[in-house]
Amino acid sequence: MLSQTISNLIRELSKLPSIGEKTAMRMAYHLIALPRSEVQALAQSIIDARQKVALCSICFNITDEDPCAICQGDRGKADTICVVETPAHLAALERTGTFNGMYHVLHGTISPLRNVTPANLKIKELMQRLHSNSIREVILATNPTREGETTAIYLAKLLQPLGITVTRLAQGIPRGGEIEYLDESTLKSSLEGRHVIRLD
Amino acid sequence: MPEYRTNALILALRDYGEADRIVTFFSQDLGKMKGIAKGAKKSRKRFGAAMDLFSHVSLSFFSKEAHGLVRLNHCQLQEAFSSLHKDIIPMGYGSYLAELTEEMSAEGVTHREIFDLLWRFFFILNTLPPREEYLRIFEIRLLVALGYQPHLSHCTVCRKTVEKEDTIKFSISRGGLVCSLCAAGEKDAYPISIGTVRLLQQAYALSLDKVQRLFFSAQALTESREIMPRFIQYQVGKELKAAQFLKQIQVSSF
Numbered sequence: 001m002l003s004q005t006i007s008n009l010i011r012e013l014s015k016l017p018s019i020g021e022k023t024a025m026r027m028a029y030h031l032i033a034l035p036r037s038e039v040q041a042l043a044q045s046i047i048d049a050r051q052k053v054a055l056c057s058i059c060f061n062i063t064d065e066d067p068c069a070i071c072q073g074d075r076g077k078a079d080t081i082c083v084v085e086t087p088a089h090l091a092a093l094e095r096t097g098t099f100n101g102m103y104h105v106l107h108g109t110i111s112p113l114r115n116v117t118p119a120n121l122k123i124k125e126l127m128q129r130l131h132s133n134s135i136r137e138v139i140l141a142t143n144p145t146r147e148g149e150t151t152a153i154y155l156a157k158l159l160q161p162l163g164i165t166v167t168r169l170a171q172g173i174p175r176g177g178e179i180e181y182l183d184e185s186t187l188k189s190s191l192e193g194r195h196v197i198r199l200d
Numbered sequence: 201m202p203e204y205r206t207n208a209l210i211l212a213l214r215d216y217g218e219a220d221r222i223v224t225f226f227s228q229d230l231g232k233m234k235g236i237a238k239g240a241k242k243s244r245k246r247f248g249a250a251m252d253l254f255s256h257v258s259l260s261f262f263s264k265e266a267h268g269l270v271r272l273n274h275c276q277l278q279e280a281f282s283s284l285h286k287d288i289i290p291m292g293y294g295s296y297l298a299e300l301t302e303e304m305s306a307e308g309v310t311h312r313e314i315f316d317l318l319w320r321f322f323f324i325l326n327t328l329p330p331r332e333e334y335l336r337i338f339e340i341r342l343l344v345a346l347g348y349q350p351h352l353s354h355c356t357v358c359r360k361t362v363e364k365e366d367t368i369k370f371s372i373s374r375g376g377l378v379c380s381l382c383a384a385g386e387k388d389a390y391p392i393s394i395g396t397v398r399l400l401q402q403a404y405a406l407s408l409d410k411v412q413r414l415f416f417s418a419q420a421l422t423e424s425r426e427i428m429p430r431f432i433q434y435q436v437g438k439e440l441k442a443a444q445f446l447k448q449i450q451v452s453s454f
Contacts, residue, residue, distance in 0.1 A: 112441065112445040113212060115441040115448070117445060117448045117449055146253040146291070153286055182248065184277060
């Protein structure tokens, strides 16, 4: 028989994504075995994150100051916006260290099966940004899935009349991949998106 | 644990945990099934680009008896139906067909006719411009295949055969026509012309390879739009998400 306090903790932890009851139980026992200061630091950081973190009013990335550091910063390619599905995708692209432009987070993709329409995404806000800033290129970096592609094509059709260059992230062989194990669709994309080798 | 191989159409995908996916598919040999694709978001080798909505794939999976979720092992693309995502309307239509099939069919019941029906309509949406008729034809053919055939030849109350000059209605709860005399007390009955009745009859009598040749008049489209989605909602017990989506993007289908 578990104490009421432990049961409450397990119940709350198991509400987190990917956490089942057994994992929640292991986490609960681990937490109560920790020094009090560490538990307090963890609890405080959760409360701080919830209270201080908001969405950037320009790019809609998660931030604790508005506008976010990227929108405030002196980026080399401020005339390029990379459109991503989620803040996690933005973070993944930032980790590459190669993109020096701005971002726009849609917070999802067009999904009829979840009744997510274009009006539910930050598309209207993207269009406002494009109208009020001199943007030369929009990179559509949604996932190469059915819903990601639908969203990218929908945006490309919206952006076409604005005279902005619209590009899509390249699709093809992953680095370290083996050609013989790749599916036909990926190989086809990599053939279609082949490029000239530049030796300079 | 035995391994099965089958052709299937992917109906729905749901992320599960860090890299897994729960996949709902309609297989050629075993009907609707659900499976877990372990590491699907990471493993391009086993599932690749094939594991996507509406794709026609060859699947292999392991299944224990009396266990609902099969374990997907490998997935190879047969047909991507790649034009379905080139516009929001075919994407919405394809999603509606997939969701309707998922909601109405029972798990693990072999139904080759439904596999062929869904494949055919994905093929039509992939190759021809989207038309509202396709939804109505699919709906009625699916209902007939599953044993929910609406009664379209006689009044469901007095059993009188409907004639050309009769003023008739379609009762959602009775699942068929009601004549003008019997329609008086019916709260959920909608007007339907004999012309629309004949088109709906044709929609399920035509051979599957000819369904794209059927065109509805403006009146038939309006009447069937009032009736069929309501009848479906009555049978399923809820409004489908894709139907709500199509309504919201103001496509005149619902």
